[in-house]
Amino acid sequence: MADNASLAALIEALRRLPGVGVKSAQRMAFHLMQHDREGARVLSRTLASAADGIRHCERCHTFTEHQVCDTCLDPSRDAGKLCVVETPADQSAVERTAAYRGLYFVLMGRLSPLDGIGPHEIGLKKLFDRATDGVVREVILATNFTAEGEATAHVIGEGLKSRGLEVTRLARGVPAGSELEYVDLGTIAHALVDRR
């Protein structure tokens, strides 16, 4: 786009966002410069303050601006339960159900050896230390039901069971509101096995 060093730099920087190629980056840069400069300034400020201000909670590993996050500090929560999720977005999904009042451990990823993500990267040692603090009685594995999420749950489950903890996994089954005819066969098979 023309003789424009700062525009070229902006397009290049936008391409660092996941899922954004050169065409999307050009469209975003054009939109911000032509129609929403205030948006560009707001985004610039929020990026800078997030990059400087956000760290990981010492206890549960999620993003927070403090040493320990509000959830971990909440005295009304059941410290005997620890729910293991992959990302803060997953944690927020569990929270929104209002069906869980225990604490969390956020892996910030999943085991994925091909991508170089091993036990260290998802903080397994920290999780094992946390779960064996004497207060936690049950660990609920809420990693995703993908191949990598299942493998991660398996590894964590084996590690914790060998340390004498009760380990459970979110139930697999037919999603609420769905018709059997349109549910994939693997899901129905699991729902049959786990029937109650």
Add this chain to the structure above:
Amino acid sequence: MADNASLAALIEALRRLPGVGVKSAQRMAFHLMQHDREGARVLSRTLASAADGIRHCERCHTFTEHQVCDTCLDPSRDAGKLCVVETPADQSAVERTAAYRGLYFVLMGRLSPLDGIGPHEIGLKKLFDRATDGVVREVILATNFTAEGEATAHVIGEGLKSRGLEVTRLARGVPAGSELEYVDLGTIAHALVDRR
């Protein structure tokens, strides 16, 4: 995502980008905070400097950091030809062909009455003043071949012809390298009408 004001603000700001919904914004924020903080800082800096530094070229309306852009200042270009395009990305596409050595006028949009984009928003008066400066002999309409692009070309063409200028339009036809069997019928019909 947790108790996190600066993360929530970042996600909200990312949603101002075109084509980015709440899920994409969460994924982008997670990626930047977990895997690419340096990317977040680079993007923050480039956004701020683009928002402050980029303006419109006084002559052709494209984005530039100067009063007049390098293309308009280039003495080796044929000032008798003026190519009208919708966006800087379109201008850059024409430039990359290396088949055109004239000057440009960038509308920064297209006529779209339903979106509130009228003649004023795309700078038609400025274009007419520019095209009737006595130096320009031919105006080449290179707006997109969409309904809005065609309408824009029509309006500009009528306005300039009434001022006695030679107005041409990019040729419609079969794209280079394509097989007729797979080309849409409207394109083939146009290529028949415009045959040479």
